[in-house]
Amino acid sequence: MWDRIIFAAALAAVWQAGSAWAGPEQISSPVLVVQQIYVWIASGVLLGHVGYTVLEAALGFLIGAVPGLLLPLVLRRHVFLAAVLDPFIMIGYGLPKIAFIPLFIVWFGIGIWSKVALVASVSFFLVFFSTSEGVRAVDPRLLRMAKVAGASEAQLLRTIVLPSATPFVFQAVQIALPLSIGGAAIAELISSNRGLGYLIQSSAGNFEITGALAAVAALTLIVALTNIAVAAAEAQLLAWRPQMTPSTPKAA
Amino acid sequence: MTCEPVLEARYLGRFFSDRATQSERWIIKGLSFALHEGEFVTLVGPSGSGKSTLLNLLAQIDRPSAGEIRLHGEVISAPSRPGQSAGANGRIGYIMQDDNLLPWRTLRANVEYPLQIQGRLDASFRKRVDELIAAVGLNGFENHYPHELSGGMRKRASIIRTLAYDPPVILMDEPFGALDAESRLHIQEDLVRLWELGRKTILFVTHDITEAIALGDRTLTLTKSPACIRGEHLIDISRPRSVDSLVTEPNYPGIFSRIRAEV
Amino acid sequence: MSQSISHIVPEIAEPQLRRSVMPWLALARGGVAIGLLLMWEAFARWVPDLIAGPLPTLLRVMDLVRTGEIVSMVWATTLEAIGGLLIGAGLGVVLPFVVQMSPRLSAVIEPFAKTTVGIPKLALSPILIMWFGIGLTSKIVLVALMTFFLVFVATFVGIRSVGPNLIRTVAIFGAGKLEIAREVLWNSSQPFVWAALRAALPWAINAALVGEFLSAENGIGYYIHHSYNLADITGVYAGMVITAALVLLADAVLRLFQRRALAWRPDNADQTLH
Numbered sequence: 001m002w003d004r005i006i007f008a009a010a011l012a013a014v015w016q017a018g019s020a021w022a023g024p025e026q027i028s029s030p031v032l033v034v035q036q037i038y039v040w041i042a043s044g045v046l047l048g049h050v051g052y053t054v055l056e057a058a059l060g061f062l063i064g065a066v067p068g069l070l071l072p073l074v075l076r077r078h079v080f081l082a083a084v085l086d087p088f089i090m091i092g093y094g095l096p097k098i099a100f101i102p103l104f105i106v107w108f109g110i111g112i113w114s115k116v117a118l119v120a121s122v123s124f125f126l127v128f129f130s131t132s133e134g135v136r137a138v139d140p141r142l143l144r145m146a147k148v149a150g151a152s153e154a155q156l157l158r159t160i161v162l163p164s165a166t167p168f169v170f171q172a173v174q175i176a177l178p179l180s181i182g183g184a185a186i187a188e189l190i191s192s193n194r195g196l197g198y199l200i201q202s203s204a205g206n207f208e209i210t211g212a213l214a215a216v217a218a219l220t221l222i223v224a225l226t227n228i229a230v231a232a233a234e235a236q237l238l239a240w241r242p243q244m245t246p247s248t249p250k251a252a
Numbered sequence: 253m254t255c256e257p258v259l260e261a262r263y264l265g266r267f268f269s270d271r272a273t274q275s276e277r278w279i280i281k282g283l284s285f286a287l288h289e290g291e292f293v294t295l296v297g298p299s300g301s302g303k304s305t306l307l308n309l310l311a312q313i314d315r316p317s318a319g320e321i322r323l324h325g326e327v328i329s330a331p332s333r334p335g336q337s338a339g340a341n342g343r344i345g346y347i348m349q350d351d352n353l354l355p356w357r358t359l360r361a362n363v364e365y366p367l368q369i370q371g372r373l374d375a376s377f378r379k380r381v382d383e384l385i386a387a388v389g390l391n392g393f394e395n396h397y398p399h400e401l402s403g404g405m406r407k408r409a410s411i412i413r414t415l416a417y418d419p420p421v422i423l424m425d426e427p428f429g430a431l432d433a434e435s436r437l438h439i440q441e442d443l444v445r446l447w448e449l450g451r452k453t454i455l456f457v458t459h460d461i462t463e464a465i466a467l468g469d470r471t472l473t474l475t476k477s478p479a480c481i482r483g484e485h486l487i488d489i490s491r492p493r494s495v496d497s498l499v500t501e502p503n504y505p506g507i508f509s510r511i512r513a514e515v
Numbered sequence: 516m517s518q519s520i521s522h523i524v525p526e527i528a529e530p531q532l533r534r535s536v537m538p539w540l541a542l543a544r545g546g547v548a549i550g551l552l553l554m555w556e557a558f559a560r561w562v563p564d565l566i567a568g569p570l571p572t573l574l575r576v577m578d579l580v581r582t583g584e585i586v587s588m589v590w591a592t593t594l595e596a597i598g599g600l601l602i603g604a605g606l607g608v609v610l611p612f613v614v615q616m617s618p619r620l621s622a623v624i625e626p627f628a629k630t631t632v633g634i635p636k637l638a639l640s641p642i643l644i645m646w647f648g649i650g651l652t653s654k655i656v657l658v659a660l661m662t663f664f665l666v667f668v669a670t671f672v673g674i675r676s677v678g679p680n681l682i683r684t685v686a687i688f689g690a691g692k693l694e695i696a697r698e699v700l701w702n703s704s705q706p707f708v709w710a711a712l713r714a715a716l717p718w719a720i721n722a723a724l725v726g727e728f729l730s731a732e733n734g735i736g737y738y739i740h741h742s743y744n745l746a747d748i749t750g751v752y753a754g755m756v757i758t759a760a761l762v763l764l765a766d767a768v769l770r771l772f773q774r775r776a777l778a779w780r781p782d783n784a785d786q787t788l789h
Contacts, residue, residue: 003619003622003623004622004623004626004627007623007627008627026646027646080536080539080540080543083540084540084543084544084547085547087544088544088547088548088551091763094717094759094762094763094766095759095762096717096720096721096724096758096759096762097721098637098721098724098725099720099721099724099735099736099739099754099755099758099759100755101728102728102739102740102743102751103751103752103755105743106565106743106748106751107565178633178635181635182635182637182638185635185638186635186637186638186725189637189638189640189641189725189729190725190728190729196638197638200638200641200642201641201729203641204641204642204644204645205641207645209642209645212641212642212645213642215638216634216635216638216639216642219634219635219638220630220633220634220635223633223634223635224630224633227633311683311687312687313683313686313687337686337689337691338683338686338687339686339687339688339689341689342688342689344687345687346683346684346687348680348683348684350678350680352678352680352681352684354681354685354698354699354702355702355779355780356702356705356779357779365685365688365698366688366689369688369689369690369694369698370688370689397779399779399780399781400781417688
């Protein structure tokens with residue numbers, strides 16, 4: 001523990017010293033960044049930008065993740081349809097969504113909806129693939145047992161498939177949520193007039209390195225808080241599992 | 253031939269500190285025994301009796317808290333001495349319960365690996381590897397990767413991998429524990445046959461009394477924790493033994509019940 | 516741990532279908548493909564300001580090929596992506612081997628590595644452009660940052676995943692620390708490294724593109740952004756089709772290398788990272 005604190009302090013000290021040497025207008029300094037964040041919080045500026053970015057991320061995530069979660073459950077019973085769609089969804093996943101930002105802006109304007117569309121397109125595929133994997137990983141013996149007991153498809157989904165797939169869904173959420181926040185901010189970099197990404201880009205545009213770094217720090221903080229929240233939710237929901245990490249790559 | 257034991261443990265002890273009670277918990281205490289040239293000794297003990305701890309000490313993976321270990325009379329391990337390298341420079345082989353094959357090497361490359369890192373892989377050792385592979389019926393599978401082999405085949409490969417580099421002493425820690433009864437029987441017979449060809453000195457740990465009797469010249473038993481040697485039993489059943497029909501040997505029931513009484 | 520490795524590399528699941536339906540499967544997939552193209556065309560006719568049809572897009576790409584413009588822009592972007600990937604992934608593979616030498620150092624580094632993985636690196640691009648200029652360097656640094664953490668954490672986890680008994684067994688054969696690192700840790704971490712590389716590759720191209728959107732003189736991203744500024748929707752589409760082709764092609768090539776490097780693994784081994 002002390003090792004870590006010393007290491008963190010050393011990093012900050014090196015940065016501070018470097019700033020004294022190279023000039024704060026070049027690389028800013030930890031003290032300046034903390035000051036800047038404080039000023040922004042006090043004036044309420046930060047909250048507005050944070051709220052905007054989080055709203056984009058949350059809306060986009062919901063619009064993408066809900067179909068991404070439901071579609072594999074439907075396709076479970078339609079093996080042929082799933083096989084037909086598979087390569088298209090693969091390509092869709094592989095497409096570089098960040099490169100499509102200008103397109104989203106053409107379609108949905110420079111306001112909130114172009115960012116929501118980007119985030120939705122990123123989260124859909126992540127959740128879809130992870131949930132599909134989870135649905136495939138359901139123990140067939142459990143399914144047979146439930147069928148013999150007379151469970152309907154809806155009961156089967158609710159009592160067997162969904163609980164078994166939950167760790168996989170969480171895995172996708174863990175990946176998709178930070179990417180959603182980051183993705184929203186990146187879209188804001190390219191064209192926006194609000195949000196943390198806009199704050200980074202406008203500060204950098206005015207050669208205010210401290211402002212840009214403070215906005216990145218705020219973004220990192222939000223991502224870290226999201227990760228903690230997801231981990232807590234997972235611990236709550238998956239208390240029945242012996243081990244928290246989904247399967248590691250299977251050894252030969 | 254000398255009377256000097258190949259491997260000897262004298263008053264060996266190992267404790268672990270118990271953080272909760274701030275005390276020392278002895279797993280092994282005052283344990284002594286000797287292995288002589290060409291002997292196949294089996295060791296039986298109740299589960300949790302420190303068998304693996306003992307083997308780790310002997311293999312030089314772990315250091316003793318008390319006592320000493322001698323190899324050909326030379327002290328190789330004692331609390332006061334700087335430790336030897338694991339395996340005492342290739343002089344002690346150790347076959348564990350998992351096969352521990354390197355999954356990215358083919359069967360042949362796995363068997364050759366110890367020789368390769370010891371810088372001894374020449375034409376004569378290559379021939380030895382060929383012979384060992386043939387002796388356990390793995391010819392034709394030399395270029396297969398471990399995941400392409402059955403559990404029994406992997407186990408055979410891991411045994412001949414250690415035999416190939418010819419360490420004077422070989423330790424085995426319940427090596428057949430994970431196998432099904434059928435392959436276990438075959439591989440036990442293979443092991444005895446290999447041993448009779450080369451007469452290595454072997455210490456074989458198991459919790460299966462029948463296995464201990466089938467394989468060993470002598471069987472040692474361990475006490476409950478902290479472990480030391482409780483009894484010693486000569487297995488006076490003539491070789492070659494058929495593992496399958498061991499129970500029909502007249503001496504078998506007596507030996508079995510005497511060992512059974514101790515563990 | 517899972518959020519730190521952070522990307523999923525999906526594989527097409529072997530469809531559990533009878534052989535006899537296979538021709539129908541191909542037919543159905545072809546049908547869906549044609550259907551998607553027709554939909555694209557229909558939308559293009561409906562809102563021509565927002566969507567360029569498949570044919571004009573294709574013609575524009577062919578134009579770019581004929582004039583040779585495509586070569587210079589693909590080259591610029593590829594150079595940024597590959598240059599950054601070499602630096603980022605190279606350090607990401609090598610550093611964990613240095614760090615693992617000291618358990619104490621590993622324990623110190625781990626939480627910091629996880630925190631830095633959480634920083635949206637692409638958000639740093641305006642700052643990097645301030646520091647390194649609008650040329651090649653800032654994009655290479657951005658790509659390197661983007662890919663370094665992915666590969667670093669995956670390699671680190673790969674090294675940590677090696678069973679202690681495998682290391683002990685090899686040590687008993689007489690292997691020293693260096694030999695153990697070279698033979699056991701290196702090979703064991705390969706599946707993790709390759710999965711991370713495949714996850715990192717699209718991000719390398721994405722990062723290069725974001726850098727080019729923000730400020731550049733060449734590259735696919737520059738072309739897309741420039742077309743966007745000229746309200747040349749066909750140009751935007753052509754740029755994106757080229758990007759998509761580049762990403763899919765690069766992934767196919769990487770996949771080939773991955774197959775070769777990991778030939779020792781069972782075919783059905785899960786190559787995704789969790």
